[in-house]
Amino acid sequence: QSVLTQPPSASGTPGQRVTISCSGSSSNIGSNTVNWYQQLPGTAPKLLIYSNDHRPSGVPDRFSGSKSGTSASLAISGLQSEDEADYYCATWDDSLNGYVFGTGTKVTVL
Amino acid sequence: QVQLVQSGAEVKKPGASVKVSCKASGYTFSNFDINWVRQATGQGLEWMGWMNANSGNTGYAQKFQGRVTFTRNMSISTAYMELSSLRSEDTAVYYCARGGAYGSGLRPWGQGTLVTVSS
Numbered sequence: 001q002s003v004l005t006q007p008p009s010a011s012g013t014p015g016q017r018v019t020i021s022c023s024g025s026s027s028n029i030g031s032n033t034v035n036w037y038q039q040l041p042g043t044a045p046k047l048l049i050y051s052n053d054h055r056p057s058g059v060p061d062r063f064s065g066s067k068s069g070t071s072a073s074l075a076i077s078g079l080q081s082e083d084e085a086d087y088y089c090a091t092w093d094d095s096l097n098g099y100v101f102g103t104g105t106k107v108t109v110l
Numbered sequence: 111q112v113q114l115v116q117s118g119a120e121v122k123k124p125g126a127s128v129k130v131s132c133k134a135s136g137y138t139f140s141n142f143d144i145n146w147v148r149q150a151t152g153q154g155l156e157w158m159g160w161m162n163a164n165s166g167n168t169g170y171a172q173k174f175q176g177r178v179t180f181t182r183n184m185s186i187s188t189a190y191m192e193l194s195s196l197r198s199e200d201t202a203v204y205y206c207a208r209g210g211a212y213g214s215g216l217r218p219w220g221q222g223t224l225v226t227v228s229s
Contacts, residue, residue, distance in 0.1 A: 033212075033213035035213075035215035037215075037216075039155075045147075045205070046217070050213060051213040051214065056215075088155055090215075097169070098157060098169070098171045100157065101147075101154060101156070102154075
């Protein structure tokens, strides 16, 4: 069981905006920056957002991240069929002294 | 380009050990950490630990302490993950991923190595 909680699923039609939440605590999100990963079916995860709201080069600006207190969010605007994937938040946990991943959210494009 | 290439799939019996390799290219191997993450079929991502590729210093997730060992061979820019006393619950895809400065996330990731534990 993960210390970071995400909704198991989210969905939207092409062009819509979808938001995924990631809930943690003071020992993880509350005191460290958050990263987001995208895992397309059958492939390795890929870094999507780092340090709460920064996009690596090559990641479309449709993806954005934010953090407030002990929660973080990933937003996908202008949803596209190729965005259908699993999304994971992650951060360092000071109590566990380790990196922790969220439970994961499966995004479906209707 | 920066790339991590892992060794091929393994099938092991319960109680055995497995050693997975992760060969880095496209960057100076000693300048970055290597992290290991695993994923059971249909499940989420589970962090196993990290290794400083320069010093060899390691940090292991509590769950794997005493059963996992990270090593490296700097001459061939390769990191290794060895997991011992395998049980069926260790059946998973194992990934290596490069870590950077604090908060920079893990990127890139290796392609993954399927380890199957079965009698």
